Every structure is written in C-alpha cells, then in structure tokens.
Amino acid sequence: MTLTPSAASTASAFRRRVRGLGLSVAGAVVVFLLVGSVTSCSAVAGGPVRSEAQFLEHVRDTQAVGEDTVRFLGSDPDSAFASTASAFRRRVRGLGLSVAGAVVVFLLVGSVTSCSAVAGGPVRSEAQFLEHVRDTQAVGEDTVRFLGSDPEAVILGKSTDSASCVDDLGVDRDDTRRDQPSVSWAPDFQHGDAGYRAAVADLRRRWSERGWKVTTKQGTDPVTDKATGLQEIHTTDDHGVALSLSPGRRTGEGLVVADGGCVRHDGYWDAYAWSRS
Known part of the structure; x- marks a missing residue:
C-alpha cells in the first residue's frame, strides 16, 4: 500500500x-x-x-x-x-x-x-546461626571488659527480633526463619563525662588497630534532641556484628550494643531461653 x-x-x-x-x-x-x-x-x-x-x-x-x-x-x-x-x-x-x-x-x-x-542475607544452617549468636554476644562482652566493666554485672538485655527483620512478602521457605540477635550493656566510667570521652578515644583506637572502620556521630539528648557534646562511635567486626558505644542514661554511663543483624537460617532457635540466659 x-x-x-x-x-x-x-x-x-x-x-x-x-x-x-x-x-x-x-x-x-x-x-x-x-x-x-x-x-x-x-x-x-x-x-x-x-x-x-x-x-x-x-x-x-x-x-x-x-x-x-x-x-x-x-x-x-x-x-x-x-x-x-x-x-x-x-x-x-x-x-x-x-x-x-x-x-x-x-x-x-x-x-x-x-x-x-x-x-x-543467605540462608545459614542452624549450626552457623548459633555460632553467629555466640560471636555476637562474645564480641560485645569483650568490648565491655575492655572498658573496665563486668559484662554480667552491667548487661541490660537481649533482643531477638526487629520490625525490619520480617518476611513480609513470603519469599522465605517454610523451614526458614529470621532472627536478629542483639545484646546491650551499660558500663560505668569514672570521672563522669570526662571518663566517657576517654573510653570513646580508647575504644576507637582499639577498633582501628583491628582494621575495623570506625564512624562517629554527635550524641543528642533523647528528650530535647540537642547536642550533648559527647560522641558515639560505631563499627562492624570480622563476623559482621555491628558494635556501638553511645552515652547512657546518666552521667558517667555508656551504652554498648552488639547487633548481629537480620539473619535467615534453618533449624530451631529457642530465642526465649537465650534472652533469659
């Protein structure tokens, strides 16, 4: 045509x-x-x-x-x-x-x-996940000891889940679970804020010597959201555990958190028993 x-x-x-x-x-x-x-x-x-x-x-x-x-x-x-x-x-x-x-x-x-x-992340076996839970708690306890406190005496609690660690779209297999092991401690420092600043400097140096990248944030008051003049530091260890030190609830107190992150795994994990141990 x-x-x-x-x-x-x-x-x-x-x-x-x-x-x-x-x-x-x-x-x-x-x-x-x-x-x-x-x-x-x-x-x-x-x-x-x-x-x-x-x-x-x-x-x-x-x-x-x-x-x-x-x-x-x-x-x-x-x-x-x-x-x-x-x-x-x-x-x-x-x-x-x-x-x-x-x-x-x-x-x-x-x-x-x-x-x-x-x-x-990739689906881990039950043994791999349990090892990751132990690594998460161990590196946190090691950090607390380095800061001069007994981990068992200053532990705040253990968390096993997170709102962001869920399978909303149903992409996981029926036998796959998601958990996020996290442990927090509240170590004490002598000399108030000066002691906290010294702890931040020492811990930053220790993490850097291990080859871990350290990031720094300015601390803010949880009520007024104003700068406190104190820093908080973050890093990730060789096992993928996120570590942080930030100001605690009162002067001379810190907050150490070891967060294992969201992990997909096979097998059974008694999260309640772990959180109570």
Whole structure:
C-alpha cells in the first residue's frame, strides 16, 4: 500500500513523536526502576563482591535481557523504527502499553522481592546461626571488659527480633526463619563525662588497630534532641556484628550494643531461653 504525501507526512511526524517522547519516557521509567532497585538493595546489604569475570558476565546479561525485551516488543535493537504509522499505532495500543505495564510491575515486584531476601542475607544452617549468636554476644562482652566493666554485672538485655527483620512478602521457605540477635550493656566510667570521652578515644583506637572502620556521630539528648557534646562511635567486626558505644542514661554511663543483624537460617532457635540466659 502506497501512502499519500499527506499520510506519509503524518506517519513521519508520528514516528518522530514516538521516538522523541514515547521511547525516551519508557527508557527513563525502566532506568529509574532499575537504578532504584540497585540503590535500595545496596542500602540494605551492599551485595556480595563479584570477581571481574562475574561482573563482565553480569554486564552482558544486562544488555542481553534488554535486547530480548525490545525484540519481544517488536523492534530490532540495532536499527531504527521501520513500520508504518498505522501498524505502529496498532502495535503500541495492542501490545506496547500492556507489555510496558507488565514490565513495570515485574520490575517493581522483582525489586521488592530481591531486596527482601537480601535483607536477611543467605540462608545459614542452624549450626552457623548459633555460632553467629555466640560471636555476637562474645564480641560485645569483650568490648565491655575492655572498658573496665563486668559484662554480667552491667548487661541490660537481649533482643531477638526487629520490625525490619520480617518476611513480609513470603519469599522465605517454610523451614526458614529470621532472627536478629542483639545484646546491650551499660558500663560505668569514672570521672563522669570526662571518663566517657576517654573510653570513646580508647575504644576507637582499639577498633582501628583491628582494621575495623570506625564512624562517629554527635550524641543528642533523647528528650530535647540537642547536642550533648559527647560522641558515639560505631563499627562492624570480622563476623559482621555491628558494635556501638553511645552515652547512657546518666552521667558517667555508656551504652554498648552488639547487633548481629537480620539473619535467615534453618533449624530451631529457642530465642526465649537465650534472652533469659
């Protein structure tokens, strides 16, 4: 079928409009979703470190699945549009919009599901998880002893769960559980705030000597939210346990927390018995 000059002009204008608006918008949506997915997952866990070969393979996979999607939508990834305006309009109405909607939903669901799984990390065996619980408590007790207190005398409590450590989307197997072991202590320091500042300096030096990255935050009053002039420090040990020292409830008191993080694991754990031990 031969198009009249008027029809050909309309078709050409339509194609330019689609290329200039439709494809750029669709591309922007997909890129935004993919970047958002990667960013959110990185905030939760950071992801495993891949080798150069694994990364290059991932780059190839990324391009390949994108090209496969473009072909499914009826276009050649390496060439420009070649269909008539009428056929393209039917394709966009009959296929493009529905597929685009499906792609968006797929990306959103896949992003949330993968992030939910990443939040708890790989599934550990019962023995591995119990060892992680022991490591969490042990490194906290070691910190408290270094600060000059008896861990058993100044322990505040043990926590076994967190609002963020749950399987909201049901991605875990039936025999997989999520737990977040955490222990806190309240060591005392002589000489009030001066003693606390000295403890922060000593502990920062000790953590740094072990090769652990130390971050510092300015402490604030929990009631007034005003700066107290005291610092709190944070680090992560070799077993992935998050450690922190912050000002306690009164002058000359600190708060040490050892948080094992959200862990997915097999087997049974008597969390109540552990919290009471």
